[in-house]
Amino acid sequence: MTTANKVALDPLYQLTDAELDARIVAAKAALGNRCVILGHHYQREEVYRYADLTGDSLKLARLASQRPEADYILFCGVHFMAEVADILSAPHQTAILPDMAAGCSMADMADLPAVEDCWRQLNTLLDAEATLTPITYVNSAADLKGFCGEHGGTVCTSSNAAHVLKWAFGEREKVLFFPDQHLGRNTGAAMGIGLEEMVLWRPTEPMGGLTPAQIKAAKIILWDGFCSVHQLFQPAHIEQWRQRLPGVQVICHPECSFEVCQKADALGSTELIQSRVREAPAGSQFVIGTELNLVNRLKHEMPEKEIHFLSPTLCMCSTMFRIDPQHLLWSLENLIAGEVVNPIVVPAQQAAMAKVALERMLAIV
Ligand code: SF4
Known part of the structure; x- marks a missing residue:
């Protein structure tokens, strides 16, 4: 980034709410259709109110891809969401995450080396390619979506997990489901799969902490991940x-x-x-x-x-909370100044395989 045009973030914290609002509204007007702001349902109200489109992560990425006039897709969500927007958007569009610290603790619980290691270990017991379909929840890094694309698997969301699991069992006999054990277990149980047929893979333990008999009897191998909220x-x-x-x-x-x-x-x-x-x-x-x-x-x-x-205590997505009106304004005013701050660019090879997995999902549901 050139420093000449860069709008600095720190002074924006000195602004009053009214000043912030006026500058965000003016920046949006100046950018017009060139920038579309996406707001996830979990986003705080002070940011959500500026969103042009709202929804869950996949709905937003799909909607953004229907706005070809927008060169910039400013995603007020978390990192994996902006990655999906980058993967599904047209080549001339740039996805932006206003604060790079806005990650997802669940997505961070599974990474590519650990999933590849799991696949290798399972392959010593089963013919992984022939028996296992890898499914990743959309709340995961792009390289894990790419892993699923490469190994005949796909992606699911909380809306379509049952359809995706049904499809997977038509392909192969078992599913490796990551990173959210709860979505996998709840969906499997609703489909009539017994709890004893859904085993938990602990990535820090040899063979996930499972016996060969448990793995052979399992229909779903669930990754030991969860949402901290x-x-x-x-x-x-x-x-x-x-x-x-x-x-x-x-x-x-x-x-x-x-x-x-x-x-x-x-x-x-x-x-x-x-x-x-x-x-x-x-x-x-x-x-x-x-x-x-x-x-x-x-x-x-x-x-x-x-x-x-439901809870008597606050259950908030603290990482999504990192996106505040100041970061939103900072991103917008830098775009006006000709600077793209925090672009999310998934490497081409990874994006291609992740797109295979995402398109497979879109064809299922
Ligand atoms: S609510 Fe949970 S799963 Fe959703 S983005 Fe936040 S940490 Fe991730």
Whole structure:
């Protein structure tokens, strides 16, 4: 980056909220259609309000690819989301993450060397290529999506995980599912797969800490990863709400633990949670187990319904919280000055294989 044009970040923290707002609005107007701002459902309100498009990660990447006039896709989410936007966007478009520290703790729990090592170890026991389909949750690094593309596997989201698993069992007899054990287990259980047929692979232990008999009997080998936000919800929270509000509908995200999900009335992605609540009549009561910003937004949007957050403690995505109005403004004003700060560029080979996996998923659902 040339320093001549660069807009500095630190002074932006001296601005009042009104000054920040005025400069963000002016920067957006100056850039016009050249820049599209994407806001994930978990994004804080002070940033979300400036988004041109909102949704879950995959929906946003798809929507952005339908805006060819936008040279810049400014992703107010986390790193893997901006990678997907880069992979699915046209060559002339650049994905930008306003703060590079906005990562995903779940995505960080599986990396390519560890997954390759797992694959090698499993191959000593099974013919991995013939028996295993690797599936990565979209919440993962691009190179893991590339691994799935290369080995006949695919990607899934919390909306389509059941369809993707069904497809996988039509291809091969077993699935290696990473990085979220809970999404894999909850989806498998809903499809009628027994808990004993879903084993947990601990990447720091030889053979994942499993016996050959456990691996041979397994239908799904689950990576030992989880979301640090959703794991805070406990079954006791649901019991407490049911005592307080008999008849309340409890909806949880499938990144919550199996024990929590078993006690919920419904499981669903952020998109499904929102549509369920929006479609319900006035006076409906909901308790929701997903990230706090989404639940607060629904509460604000629908005061005629009674909407509660499942946990008594704050469960927020602290990494997504790194994107603040100052970083948003910094990214926008640098674009006006001709500087692209924090572009997300997935290396070509990785992007090509990741695209194979993503396109395979899009063909399934
Ligand atoms: S809520 Fe959890 S899975 Fe989602 S981005 Fe944050 S850390 Fe990752």
